[in-house]
Amino acid sequence: MIALLLDETIEKYEQDLRELLMAFFPGEAFCYEKKPEAGLFVCGEKDGLGVSGGAVFPEGAAAGETLQAPLCLTESRSENKTRIKKALYGLLHGLTGEELPWGTLTGIRPVKLPEKMMKEGMADPEILKELQDRYLISEEKARLSLEIAHRERAVLSRIPYRQGMSLYIGIPFCPTTCMYCSFTSYPISRWQDRVGEYLDCLRRELDQLRRLQETPGSRIFGRPFQTIYIGGGTPTSLSAAQLKELLGVLKERLDLSELAEFTVEAGRPDSITREKLKVLRDHGIQRISINPQTMNQKTLDLIGRRHSVEDVKRAFSEARSAGFQNINMDLIMGLPEESLSDVEHTLSEIRKLHPDSLTVHALAVKRAARLNTEGNAWAHLARAGREEASRMTELGALTAEELGLKPYYLYRQKNMAGNQENVGYAEEGKENLYNILMMEELHTVLGCGAGASTKLVLPNGDAAANNGNEFRVERFENIKNVAEYLPRIEELLEKREKFLDPRA
Numbered sequence: 001m002i003a004l005l006l007d008e009t010i011e012k013y014e015q016d017l018r019e020l021l022m023a024f025f026p027g028e029a030f031c032y033e034k035k036p037e038a039g040l041f042v043c044g045e046k047d048g049l050g051v052s053g054g055a056v057f058p059e060g061a062a063a064g065e066t067l068q069a070p071l072c073l074t075e076s077r078s079e080n081k082t083r084i085k086k087a088l089y090g091l092l093h094g095l096t097g098e099e100l101p102w103g104t105l106t107g108i109r110p111v112k113l114p115e116k117m118m119k120e121g122m123a124d125p126e127i128l129k130e131l132q133d134r135y136l137i138s139e140e141k142a143r144l145s146l147e148i149a150h151r152e153r154a155v156l157s158r159i160p161y162r163q164g165m166s167l168y169i170g171i172p173f174c175p176t177t178c179m180y181c182s183f184t185s186y187p188i189s190r191w192q193d194r195v196g197e198y199l200d201c202l203r204r205e206l207d208q209l210r211r212l213q214e215t216p217g218s219r220i221f222g223r224p225f226q227t228i229y230i231g232g233g234t235p236t237s238l239s240a241a242q243l244k245e246l247l248g249v250l251k252e253r254l255d256l257s258e259l260a261e262f263t264v265e266a267g268r269p270d271s272i273t274r275e276k277l278k279v280l281r282d283h284g285i286q287r288i289s290i291n292p293q294t295m296n297q298k299t300l301d302l303i304g305r306r307h308s309v310e311d312v313k314r315a316f317s318e319a320r321s322a323g324f325q326n327i328n329m330d331l332i333m334g335l336p337e338e339s340l341s342d343v344e345h346t347l348s349e350i351r352k353l354h355p356d357s358l359t360v361h362a363l364a365v366k367r368a369a370r371l372n373t374e375g376n377a378w379a380h381l382a383r384a385g386r387e388e389a390s391r392m393t394e395l396g397a398l399t400a401e402e403l404g405l406k407p408y409y410l411y412r413q414k415n416m417a418g419n420q421e422n423v424g425y426a427e428e429g430k431e432n433l434y435n436i437l438m439m440e441e442l443h444t445v446l447g448c449g450a451g452a453s454t455k456l457v458l459p460n461g462d463a464a465a466n467n468g469n470e471f472r473v474e475r476f477e478n479i480k481n482v483a484e485y486l487p488r489i490e491e492l493l494e495k496r497e498k499f500l501d502p503r504a
């Protein structure tokens with residue numbers, strides 16, 4: 001347990017301090033008084049921070065040792081946040097000897113920083129220096145984030161994305177629930193009888209979007225759809241007939257004349273059949289994902305995927321035979337019981353398949369996932385070890401390089417193995433626009449289905465008064481639980497109507 005003893009000046013930055021502490025000590029609980037069971041005390045006052053290691057925690061810290069760092073706060077909240085985090089990082093590093101690859105950065109979009117610096121006209125060497133000096137990011141990660149910022153810029157120059165928007169459709173069903181899953185997902189076998197009802201709700205959502213897209217004065221008026229992403233869950237859990245119905249509805253209801261990209265997350269190989277692949281091809285889907293996560297059968301069994309390594313190979317070869325020239329594969333590094341040699345095996349199998357893009361994730365422990373509720377996820381994260389997780393991530397990057405794939409998008413989550421990141425690699429020209437647009441919040445994404453969210457990206461007016469941000473994001477969340485989403489669709493539509501057209 002970590003005790004946070006902060007005065008009113010530092011209290012405002014509590015969330016930032018907690019996030020950094022969680023990156024050093026995943027899974028630790030917090031308290032706000034001097035409890036005897038607290039193993040670490042973090043004291044914060046306007047003039048300085050102090051950290052004392054307790055008798056039993058953290059491992060490696062000298063019992064009772066106190067480290068202090070002076071603070072010099074300014075009028076600017078964001079500057080103070082940077083200074084406070086940097087001071088705390090120094091103390092925690094002093095106490096534990098550990099370094100985090102992303103330094104003081106705890107947010108999910110590290111590429112935003114180099115992107116902003118590029119916009120301000122800074123040259124690459126200056127950006128790299130700033131990322132390392134100010135945010136204590138390792139040289140390797142600083143270079144990676146800068147490379148991705150440049151590539152994102154080049155990829156996005158292909159479409160006038162500021163004028164358009166994207167559509168996300170969530171299909172919250174899967175063959176079974178994976179142990180690490182935190183998405184909205186229900187076993188399809190239990191919901192088969194209500195899929196028709198679900199598709200009807202989607203139809204009603206799409207009708208609303210189309211109407212508002214054509215209503216002068218609405219917040220999405222006149223914006224064409226530029227990318228569509230059908231995800232979930234596993235959309236290919238639907239039968240071929242249901243998929244055909246869904247894709248037919250989309251084409252019939254929406255104007256897709258400016259669509260630059262259409263992706264379906266096929267995901268679980270056990271949900272993919274030749275018939276479904278044909279339906280996808282017939283409806284113009286260009287990019288699909290077939291996600292092994294690992295090519296080790298013992299791990300697949302352990303994490304509840306309930307499919308075989310052979311299923312992955314079969315689905316991949318059937319997708320190629322069906323004509324798909326843009327297939328992504330997702331992998332997770334740091335899965336339970338996996339060692340470096342397991343990861344090496346997975347990567348050698350992936351090299352043989354040669355996907356067009358590869359997304360290398362570091363395992364993230366989510367509170368609601370079975371990995372946490374049924375297993376000892378935090379102990380697992382600690383076991384995974386920063387060094388080993390970092391080596392796994394490096395091997396993933398090397399494989400991508402061997403396959404001729406370049407990193408083009410990156411995001412981070414809380415509680416990731418080794419404090420690493422998720423990186424999307426792709427062959428040039430096969431990058432997923434939607435991933436970049438959504439991750440970097442560059443344009444409006446409308447979400448349909450249980451658990452989907454709509455993010456409106458709107459001009460900010462006075463950017464100077466808004467921390468230099470030219471755009472702001474407003475969110476609308478659909479009902480997450482599918483059992484509530486179905487009967488409450490009317491209420492959801494009414495609320496979203498007001499969100500998308502405040503005059504309604």
Ligand code: SF4
Nearest residue numbers: 174177178181185233
């Ligand atoms: S396939 Fe994906 S969405 Fe489905 S249960 Fe597994 S992790 Fe969750």
